[in-house]
Amino acid sequence: MRKRWWKVLGLAGVMGVAATGVVMARAERRRRAYTPEEIRAKLKEKVEGQAEGRRS
Template sequence: MRWWKMLGLAGIMGVAATGVVIARAERRRRAYTPEEIRVRLRERVQDSQPEGRRS
């Protein structure tokens, strides 16, 4: 095979692998319930605030 064919096949495989990673992340993101999202956001906000400002 010529080098450009190998390069094309590698590119196609890279695109397919990227699609799999994106689909997996999307499935994981959509698996949260609204209450879980609220709890996680509140935790992130609380962790980002300085010690003196936490309530």
């Protein structure tokens, strides 16, 4: 009976690692879908927002 629990636990761990890999791959695909112009615009917005926060 103990072996069965270890097998189930091991299988759950493997499935968790696989699911994490899938999530990371999707995020990477979304990140790489931006054009360089879009990235520059987002960075400028972020910097301007931080600069305004410091002035307040």
